Amino acid sequence: MASRADIFEQKVVISGIGQSAIGRRLGRSGLELTLDAVLSALDDAGLDRTELDGIGSGSGYAVTPGASPVSTSELKEALRLEVNWYGASSDSSQMSALVNASMAVASGQARHVVIFRTVTEASAKAHVSSPDEKQRVSGMTLEWRAPFGAPSAANWVALAAARYFHEFGATREQLAQIALTARHNATLTPNATYRTPLTMDAYLSSRMVSSPLCLYDCDVPIDGAVAMIVSHVDAAKDLKSPAINIEAICGPLYGRDTWDQQPDLTRFAGADAARRLWSRTLLRPKDVQVAQLYDGFSFLALLWLEDMGFCGRGEAAAFVEGGGRIALDGLLPLNTSGGQLSFGRLHGMGLIHEACVQLRDLGGDRQVRNHPRVALVTNGGGPVASAVLLIRK
Amino acid sequence: MTPQPVSGFATIESFTVNYQAWSPDLRVPYVIAIVSLDEEKELHLTTNIVDTEIEAVRIGQRVKVVFKRCEDVFLPLFAPV
Numbered sequence: 069m070a071s072r073a074d075i076f077e078q079k080v081v082i083s084g085i086g087q088s089a090i091g092r093r094l095g096r097s098g099l100e101l102t103l104d105a106v107l108s109a110l111d112d113a114g115l116d117r118t119e120l121d122g123i124g125s126g127s128g129y130a131v132t133p134g135a136s137p138v139s140t141s142e143l144k145e146a147l148r149l150e151v152n153w154y155g156a157s158s159d160s161s162q163m164s165a166l167v168n169a170s171m172a173v174a175s176g177q178a179r180h181v182v183i184f185r186t187v188t189e190a191s192a193k194a195h196v197s198s199p200d201e202k203q204r205v206s207g208m209t210l211e212w213r214a215p216f217g218a219p220s221a222a223n224w225v226a227l228a229a230a231r232y233f234h235e236f237g238a239t240r241e242q243l244a245q246i247a248l249t250a251r252h253n254a255t256l257t258p259n260a261t262y263r264t265p266l267t268m269d270a271y272l273s274s275r276m277v278s279s280p281l282c283l284y285d286c287d288v289p290i291d292g293a294v295a296m297i298v299s300h301v302d303a304a305k306d307l308k309s310p311a312i313n314i315e316a317i318c319g320p321l322y323g324r325d326t327w328d329q330q331p332d333l334t335r336f337a338g339a340d341a342a343r344r345l346w347s348r349t350l351l352r353p354k355d356v357q358v359a360q361l362y363d364g365f366s367f368l369a370l371l372w373l374e375d376m377g378f379c380g381r382g383e384a385a386a387f388v389e390g391g392g393r394i395a396l397d398g399l400l401p402l403n404t405s406g407g408q409l410s411f412g413r414l415h416g417m418g419l420i421h422e423a424c425v426q427l428r429d430l431g432g433d434r435q436v437r438n439h440p441r442v443a444l445v446t447n448g449g450g451p452v453a454s455a456v457l458l459i460r461k
Numbered sequence: 462m463t464p465q466p467v468s469g470f471a472t473i474e475s476f477t478v479n480y481q482a483w484s485p486d487l488r489v490p491y492v493i494a495i496v497s498l499d500e501e502k503e504l505h506l507t508t509n510i511v512d513t514e515i516e517a518v519r520i521g522q523r524v525k526v527v528f529k530r531c532e533d534v535f536l537p538l539f540a541p542v
């Protein structure tokens with residue numbers, strides 16, 4: 069294991085969290101939603117906006133409608149901040165905003181950095197369109213998939229799921245537990261997007277998107293914002309809410325930048341993130357008391373379970389069979405506010421927010437019992453994989 | 462390194478039946494597959510399986526390339542042998 073001095077993230081805490089209203093077509097601007105989340109995070113930390121000296125996000129300096137409608141520049145202007153450090157670039161490992169803010173704080177570039185993720189994907193009617201034969205695409209290796217009517221991550225993840233089912237004998241009933249668990253937890257979460265109970269029958273008879281993935285295996289686009297204050301551990305003692313320590317964090321890229329060239333077509337890059345993460349801590353999978361595993365598609369969360377080491381290779385479907393182990397009162401409570409499948413898609417930062425809520429015992433009806441103190445969060449699918457281990461001391 | 466012609470024979474490594482009309486005029490369902498070329502098993506192509514009933518497609522099935530012309534591009538699709 070790397071020496072403790074090399075584990076920069078252990079000088080970093082999440083000192084405040086905030087979230088805006090969450091929903092479908094809220095009719096509010098991305099900036100309004102962002103300010104709600106940021107002001108809420110400041111209040112949570114007990115900080116004044118003038119104490120923020122850093123700003124970062126997974127979005128760029130300019131906007132991308134729907135998926136990144138608010139830039140770091142806009143937020144800085146709105147709050148009239150003077151920052152020692154700012155990060156303004158598209159997500160690399162999807163957890164980049166947290167990784168970069170942590171590095172800024174640990175290195176002394178800044179003391180309190182606000183990071184945020186804002187989406188208006190429901191309002192923007194963001195949709196993936198398949199190019200007709202007159203159009204050309206490039207970038208993200210899309211030119212190798214879009215011409216074949218495979219423009220969506222739903223197709224790319226489905227291909228891995230289909231091969232996984234074939235090799236390991238997994239069934240739709242097993243995969244269903246990811247969606248059923250998420251939906252049950254969402255019914256206990258006041259601001260989750262989909263809160264009506266979901267049965268196995270309804271899941272199995274729902275419309276297919278790309279086999280074996282059905283409607284309920286795909287996350288829900290929403291409008292909403294989540295924000296966090298990332299601070300140096302020395303600042304944590306003075307703050308209002310219990311600090312959440314970052315025990316280990318990573319976002320590696322070892323394999324090919326691909327969705328279809330990996331030698332093992334049943335999986336993506338989660339195992340790479342696991343290897344890197346566990347090398348930065350003495351904690352192990354058995355120490356994790358609550359897990360928020362990326363569920364842009366249900367199958368990704370299934371892979372994350374075995375990639376992070378909660379069960380053996382190819383055993384995740386059996387691990388979730390019946391839903392008992394991943395239930396709120398189970399061995400490894402999973403996606404406790406409904407995940408991206410039922411709470412809503414916040415591109416992974418919403419999962420970090422929920423982990424902090426659980427570590428602070430603020431989960432209300434969905435709170436995991438016995439005061440969980442170690443939480444794992446993962447983001448990513450395809451070549452993108454990142455993970456963070458959060459602890460409350 | 463220069464391009465070398467290959468036989469066009471391949472094996473279906475995975476496939477999914479797409480039911481979602483990603484654009485209004487897209488006709489569904491259709492099959493998207495990842496195939497591996499005989500000459501280099503680690504080389505995969507994402508493609509469509511054509512000239513077959515959807516229900517007959519299988520992982521492990523042998524296929525051969527069929528080119529579909531789109532303007533100046535020839536898209537490699539695959540059909541069962």
